[in-house]
Amino acid sequence: MSETKGKFIWYDLMTTDTVAAEAFYKSVVGWSAQDAGTPGVAYTLFSVGAAQVGGMMAMPDEMRSAGAHPSWRGYVAVADVDASAAQVAASGGTIHRSPEDIPNVGRFAVAADPQGALFILFRGMGEAPPAPAPNTPGYxxxxxxxxxxxxxxxxxxxxxxxxxxxxxxxxxxxxxxxxxxxxxxxxxxxxxxxxxxxxxxxxxxxxxxxxxxxxxxxxxxxxxxxxxxxxxxxxxxxxxxxxxxxxxxxxxxxxx
Missing domain, CATH: 3.10.180.10 (2,3-Dihydroxybiphenyl 1,2-Dioxygenase, domain 1)
Structure with a gap:
């Protein structure tokens, strides 16, 4: 984790029509897509060749009702999600979703900086894949x-x-x-x-x-x-x- 701390290591899309969005990004970017296979959770994985580069999920109804719009979210690697979430709050940011585990994947928290921009704190269970060469298509x-x-x-x-x-x-x-x-x-x-x-x-x-x-x-x-x-x-x-x-x-x- 020391080699990835502070880096953006994942991105995902929260949207209102996952079927249409999948077709759009496959055409525009050239990604392939498959279901993550997590029981009880509908989550699509986007890949370049054999490498997974991002994901997608449907926007929950309560978020739609609250006026949220489809958006891409960036995940930043940290050594300790709970400690980083506490630091966000102490530094004037906001924690919109408290730290919790994703079974067999890692731990995350949804945060916003003091000006209101959203990002996600994340610590994975395994080692992060090697970074691609600069300008590699699909990343x-x-x-x-x-x-x-x-x-x-x-x-x-x-x-x-x-x-x-x-x-x-x-x-x-x-x-x-x-x-x-x-x-x-x-x-x-x-x-x-x-x-x-x-x-x-x-x-x-x-x-x-x-x-x-x-x-x-x-x-x-x-x-x-x-x-x-x-x-x-x-x-x-x-x-x-x-x-x-x-x-x-x-x-x-x-x-x-």
Whole structure:
């Protein structure tokens, strides 16, 4: 666990139509999908080849009634979920679901940072698989936080997970884009959200081969492109998207 502490190690989608969402992401990203086979729990596993890279579950009725929207969630590895949950609360964050076990899988808690962006604390029962090579298609390659105060958010995550600052970029009227590193490796960025975004959120970028073809698959499958294609520093092309059920996600590729 020491090698993965503080890293995003899993992602899953909570949505209102798992059948339609499965078909959409299989087409857009090229994932295969299968039921996790957990008794009493409907959970779909997404894979690239033999490697599992994410999951999906139906949004509970009580969450729908409370006004929740479909969304992707990132799981961050910690050595002790209970201790990390206590640290979240002590640092001004919120624990939305107290620590509990997933039989034969691990322990988790659903948290939010002080600005309100959701993430999940997780400790697995086994060793994490080796990290893929950078830009490997089908894997999430970038984690981006849009928030109300990125400097305060960085202080929170740095204290919780040990993340460090990387390069920063001046985006003019949009302010600063601050990269963060995990174990010395760039893993994502933080910025203040646009006023049009109602709440702070994490956005996860899935690697694909070529951005234009992938964007065409998004719209053909009933999704929407809300930003891009844009070329970012380093030569990567990105688009931000909304799937047919309303969950935000993004795509990244080395070429158009």
């Amino acid at each position: 999430v390659g970038w984690n981006e936080l849009a928030t109300t105060d990125w400097e305060a958010a960085f202080a929170f995550y740095s204290g919780l997970f040990g993340w460090a600052k990387g390069e920063s970029f001046d985006m003019g009227p949009m302010g600063t884009y601050q990269l963060f590193t995990i174990g010395g490796v760039p893993a994502g960025g933080m910025m203040n959200k646009p006023t049009s975004a109602p709440v702070p959120y994490w956005l996860y970028y899935v690697n694909v081969d070529a951005i234009d073809a992938a964007a065409a698959r998004v719209t053909a499958g009933g999704g929407k492109i809300v930003n891009g294609p844009h070329e970012v520093p380093g030569g990567t092309w990105t688009v931000s998207c909304i799937d047919p059920q309303g969950a935000m996600f993004a795509l990244a590729a080395p070429r158009r």
